[in-house]
Amino acid sequence: MQYAYLITRTDDDTDEDRRVMSRGTQTLADDQDPREFATARLEQNCVEHSYYTGPRRIAYWPHQNDRPIPRTAPANAQHLDG
Structure with a gap:
């Protein structure tokens, strides 16, 4: 299955x-x-x-290959902080 991911900094x-x-x-x-x-x-x-060295988060979700990856995670994304 295809997954998309988005890793972002979470510092304010x-x-x-x-x-x-x-x-x-x-x-x-x-x-x-x-x-x-x-x-x-x-x-x-x-x-x-x-x-x-600050905090970051990955959002990941099932993704269809023909769609662009958004700059913000969709509502159905799972999240993991690191």
Whole structure:
């Protein structure tokens, strides 16, 4: 199944339009837990953006390939803080 993700900074001192750190899609295996995917992606983002040590959140949700990824998570998204 295809999932989209959106990783954002959650500190209050950042303008809304500058909070997005990463977004994309990934196809998960049938037996892959979406929460495990989100945890791994959030950890990878911490390594890739190690200059930023503040709080961040990943939102993830089932996604259709033909749709663009929004700059804000849809209402049905799951969230994980890191």
